[in-house]
Amino acid sequence: xxxxxxxxxxxxxxxxxxxxxxxxxxxxxxxxxxxxxxxxxxxxxxxxxxxxxxxxxxxxxxxxxxxxxxxxxxxxxxxxxxxxxxxxxxxxxxxxxxxxxxxxxxxxxxxxxxxxxxxxxxxxxxxxxxxxxxxxxxxxxxxxxxxxxxxxxxxxxxxxxxxxxxxxxxxxxxxxxxxxxxxxxxxxxxxxxxxxxxxxxxxxxxxxxxxxxxxxxxxxxxxxxxxxxxxxxxxxxxxxxxxxxxxxxxxxxxxxxxxxxxxxx
Amino acid sequence: xxxxxxxxxxxxxxxxxxxxxxxxxxxxxxxxxxxxxxxxxxxxxxxxxxxxxxxxxxxxxxxxxxxxxxxxxxxxxxxxxxxxxxxxxxxxxxxxxxxxxxxxxxxxxxxxxxxxxxxxxxxxxxxxxxxxxxxxxxxxxxxxxxxxxxxxxxxxxxxxxxxxxxxxxxxxxxxxxxxxxxxxxxxxxxxxxxxxxxxxxxxxxxxxxxxxxxxxxxxxxxxxxxxxxxxxxxxxxxxxxxxxxxxxxxxxxxxxxxxxxxxxxxxxxxxxxxxxxxxxxxxxxxxxxxxxxxxxxxxxxxxxxxxxxxxxxxxxxxx
Numbered sequence: 001x002x003x004x005x006x007x008x009x010x011x012x013x014x015x016x017x018x019x020x021x022x023x024x025x026x027x028x029x030x031x032x033x034x035x036x037x038x039x040x041x042x043x044x045x046x047x048x049x050x051x052x053x054x055x056x057x058x059x060x061x062x063x064x065x066x067x068x069x070x071x072x073x074x075x076x077x078x079x080x081x082x083x084x085x086x087x088x089x090x091x092x093x094x095x096x097x098x099x100x101x102x103x104x105x106x107x108x109x110x111x112x113x114x115x116x117x118x119x120x121x122x123x124x125x126x127x128x129x130x131x132x133x134x135x136x137x138x139x140x141x142x143x144x145x146x147x148x149x150x151x152x153x154x155x156x157x158x159x160x161x162x163x164x165x166x167x168x169x170x171x172x173x174x175x176x177x178x179x180x181x182x183x184x185x186x187x188x189x190x191x192x193x194x195x196x197x198x199x200x201x202x203x204x205x206x207x208x209x210x211x212x213x214x215x216x217x218x219x220x221x222x223x224x225x226x227x228x229x230x231x232x233x234x235x236x237x238x239x240x241x242x243x244x245x246x247x248x249x250x251x252x253x254x255x256x257x258x259x260x261x262x263x264x265x
Numbered sequence: 266x267x268x269x270x271x272x273x274x275x276x277x278x279x280x281x282x283x284x285x286x287x288x289x290x291x292x293x294x295x296x297x298x299x300x301x302x303x304x305x306x307x308x309x310x311x312x313x314x315x316x317x318x319x320x321x322x323x324x325x326x327x328x329x330x331x332x333x334x335x336x337x338x339x340x341x342x343x344x345x346x347x348x349x350x351x352x353x354x355x356x357x358x359x360x361x362x363x364x365x366x367x368x369x370x371x372x373x374x375x376x377x378x379x380x381x382x383x384x385x386x387x388x389x390x391x392x393x394x395x396x397x398x399x400x401x402x403x404x405x406x407x408x409x410x411x412x413x414x415x416x417x418x419x420x421x422x423x424x425x426x427x428x429x430x431x432x433x434x435x436x437x438x439x440x441x442x443x444x445x446x447x448x449x450x451x452x453x454x455x456x457x458x459x460x461x462x463x464x465x466x467x468x469x470x471x472x473x474x475x476x477x478x479x480x481x482x483x484x485x486x487x488x489x490x491x492x493x494x495x496x497x498x499x500x501x502x503x504x505x506x507x508x509x510x511x512x513x514x515x516x517x518x519x520x521x522x523x524x525x526x527x528x529x530x531x532x533x534x535x536x537x538x539x540x541x542x543x544x545x546x547x548x549x550x551x552x553x554x555x556x557x558x559x560x561x562x563x564x565x566x567x568x569x570x571x572x573x574x575x576x577x578x579x580x581x582x583x584x
Contacts, residue, residue, distance in 0.1 A: 080323040157321060159309045161384075169384050171306050175315040197307035198324035 052117030052211070055229030057251040061258050063221045063237055065103040067265025069096050075201040082156040083133035083199060091133070093201060095241045096265070102221020103263055105138050106239045107191055107207050109214035110225065111246060113233035119211040121145035125182060128194070128204065130158045130174070135194070135204035139216045143209055144188055150174070150181045162194040162206055171197075191238050205240055229253075237261045272356055272416045278349055282408035285342040289401045290548055292335045295328075296397060297544030300450055301537045304328040305385050311378040336374060343370045346407065359410050366407060369400040387451045394447035398440060401548055402555045409559045414508075424565035426504035428497065432558040435493035435516070439551045442486040445479065446547060454480045455535050461528040487524055490550070494520050497557060509561055516553040523550055 072092035077083040083091075097104040126142035128135055131153040142148055150160050152174035160181075161171040166189040172181055188210040196202035207214065215223040230253040236246040242263045251257045299305050307325025314320040314330045322330060343366050350363035376393040383389055409415055449455060454476025464470035464481060472478050494516045501509035523546045529539035 079325075079327070082323070156323060157315055157326070159307060161306055161309070171309040171384055173309040173315050175317075175320065196324075197304055197329075198326050200303060200325065 050117050052119050053115055053229045055227055056254050057228040057230055058224060058226045058256040059228065059233075059235065059249065059251060059259050060222070060224040060256055061108075061260045063103045063106045063108070063217050063223065063261045063263065064101045065096065065098045065221075065242075065263045065265060066101070069094075069098050069265065077133065077201075080133065080156055080199060082154070086132050086154070091201070096239075097219070099219050099221070102217070102219070103239065103242075104217055104219045104221060106217040106221070106223070106237050106261075106263075107139055107141065107205070107214065108217065108223045108225065108235065108237045108261075109190070109207070109209055110211065110228070111234045111236040113231055114211055114213065115229060115231065119143070122212075123147075125149040127151060128160075128206075130154055130160070130196070130202070133199050133202060135202060137216070138204050139191075140194070140204060140206045141209070141214055141216060142185070142206070143212060144186060145184060147182050147184050148206070150183065152177060152179045157198060158196045158202070159198055160194060161197055162192060164189050164192040164206075167192075167208065191240065207238075235259050237263075239263060272359075274413050274416050275353060275411060278346075278353060279408065279411040279413075281342070281349065282346055282404065282411050285339065285346055286401070286404045286408050286552070288335075288339050288342060289397075289404050290545065290552070292332075292339050293397055293401065293548045294541060294545035295332045295335045296394075297541040298537070299328045299332045300544070301535070301540040302328050305380065305390075308333075308381065311381040333377070336377065340370050340374060343367050343404070346404075350407070354411075356410075359407070362403060362407055362410065366400065366403045369396060369403055373397060373400055385451070387448070390451040391444065391447045394451075395440075395444050398443050398548060398551055401552055402436075405552050405555055406559060409556060409563075414560070415563055418563050420564060420566040422504070422506070422565050424504065424561065424568050426500040427568065428500045428504050428506065428509055428565060429558065429561035429567065431493075431497045431500045432509075432513070432554060432561050435490070435497050436551065436554040436558050438486075438493045439490055439547075439554050442483070442490050443547050443551060445483045445486050446544075449476070449479045449483050450544075452476055452479065455540070456531065458484070459531065461531040484527075487520075487527060491520050491524070494550075494554065497554070501557075501561075504565065506561075506564060508564065509557060512553060512557040512560060516550060516557060519546055519550045519553055522546055 072094040075091040075093055077087055077091055121143040123146075125147035126140055127149045128137070128140045129151045133154060133156070140148070150172070152158055155177045157173065157175040159171055159173045161169075163169060164185070166187045167185045170183065172183075174181065185206075185208040187208065189206075189208045191205045191207050194204050194206050213225050213228055215225050217223045228251055230251055232248065232250045234246055234248055236244055238244045242265070245261045245263065247259065247261070249257055249259050302325060304325030304327075307329045308314045308320065310316065312333075314326070314333065320326055320330055347363040347367040351360055354360050354363070373393065373396045376389060376396060379389050380386075380393055449457075452475075457474060457476035457480040458464045458470050460466065464484065470477055470481055472481075494513065498510065498513035498517055501513045523543065526539050526543040526546055530536075530543050533539055
């Protein structure tokens with residue numbers, strides 16, 4: 001029995017007390033976990049872990065795709081007239097976006113080899129915007145402890161429902177345009193989906209890293225990760241459909257090292 | 266000794282109970298729609314919906330809030346039925362049944378809220394599905410106990426063929442099968458075996474993926490249900506009880522349709538239509554088996570076990 005199910009059984013046993021059914025949309029903000037200097041501790045390091053060494057090496061490259069790109073799927077928007085109005089010519093979904101051979105929306109990150117220590121989370125929140133009955137950006141990247149601002153820029157209601165397996169799942173509603181909520185993830189977790197159950201086509205991915213060394217490929221498939229200390233690293237590229245590729249790389253201080261990946265369809 | 270309370274046929278209360286049972290079946294269908302369309306969490310708050318009584322009925326909100334509205338309506342019907350029964354019903358057992366229906370519908374509403382609050386944990390979702398079927402059976406019992414057939418019945422014939430026990434067993438088997446179906450649906454194992462009528466091209470599939478065992482158990486359960494319902498029909502036939510034959514025949518017809526819908530659910534990749542119909546027809550199978558059980562125990566006298574044993578042993582029993 002999973003923890004959630006066990007919890008559910010406990011709740012069932014005390015039904016009367018549990019039905020504290022609030023109702024109504026509330027702005028909820030979870031405080032980041034306490035850590036020295038306001039920054040979260042890196043995994044494996046206690047609160048007093050030393051600051052991670054700074055660096056000035058760069059990894060850059062291009063992720064390519066060869067093979068047949070599946071045709072874009074037409075989205076049925078008719079369930080919400082306001083979404084129809086925002087997309088009078090219809091909407092298409094293409095999870096494998098290729099331009100000049102370059103693959104967009106690939107999450108590239110340093111999977112292993114980083115020196116231990118604290119990698120402070122930025123105080124500036126990462127943002128996911130519900131706009132045009134879609135999510136912007138499609139891949140949301142942030143660090144453990146960094147706030148995630150969730151915005152509704154649509155004149156229709158949305159619920160935002162991430163489905164992590166390591167972090168805590170939540171489901172909040174934003175029924176009005178201009179609403180904002182802030183949440184924080186407390187554990188490292190790569191590429192878990194977030195969706196809207198009102199508009200089932202709305203789907204994005206969130207990656208929560210325990211360090212700042214990650215990037216998402218641009219339209220042309222290029223990426224760049226800056227500020228790395230010199231060392232030997234494992235770099236992984238993660239695409240929502242094509243899954244993962246990884247390779248080992250050595251980087252030197254002040255130099256840019258090329259790392260390319262080639263996905264096949 | 267107090268004489269037994271005399272039951273009086275109350276046409277309008279009986280009709281109201283039948284209507285409540287019909288609305289409950291419709292509510293189960295709408296509940297199935299919520300799951301089939303993946304709209305269970307389209308409204309993240311409860312008991313209000315996006316902080317209001319009536320949110321915009323767009324996308325998944327249409328199904329989830331529609332289910333809440335239908336549930337509220339059935340809750341209202343049940344409350345009226347319970348109060349009506351408490352005031353007019355001379356039989357204490359029936360009054361208790363009406364209060365049990367009210368308690369069940371309240372508990373069901375709370376479970377529905379918990380599924381939303383706890384983000385659809387399997388245990389709560391399955392409990393919600395099973396309590397829906399239980400509530401449906403209670404309302405059917407209320408409708409039957411207020412029917413002219415129940416009130417006027419004189420159980421002259423002995424249940425020599427054992428229709429009652431067979432129908433009770435079939436009802437139990439169907440309930441277990443529905444619970445298994447609910448587990449399969451809520452753990453997302455509806456397509457764990459992607460072909461039909463074979464299972465991964467074989468009679469017994471390789472159990473190499475999570476959910477295959479539950480899915481396969483549900484398929485085997487369908488055959489057990491089929492056998493149990495055929496057994497009821499054969500016994501009703503042997504008992505020469507036309508009303509029971511009709512009820513059992515309806516149950517059998519529904520089981521055949523249900524197996525077809527199960528296949529269509531798999532082959533269509535869990536399309537909303539067949540998947541939801543599969544949920545509703547499953548409830549109808551349960552309700553029909555349950556009605557057959559109630560009718561058998563009402564219309565036929567329970568078999569005297571001592572006489573039956575003596576008869577088997579060839580001994581004459583004198584009283």
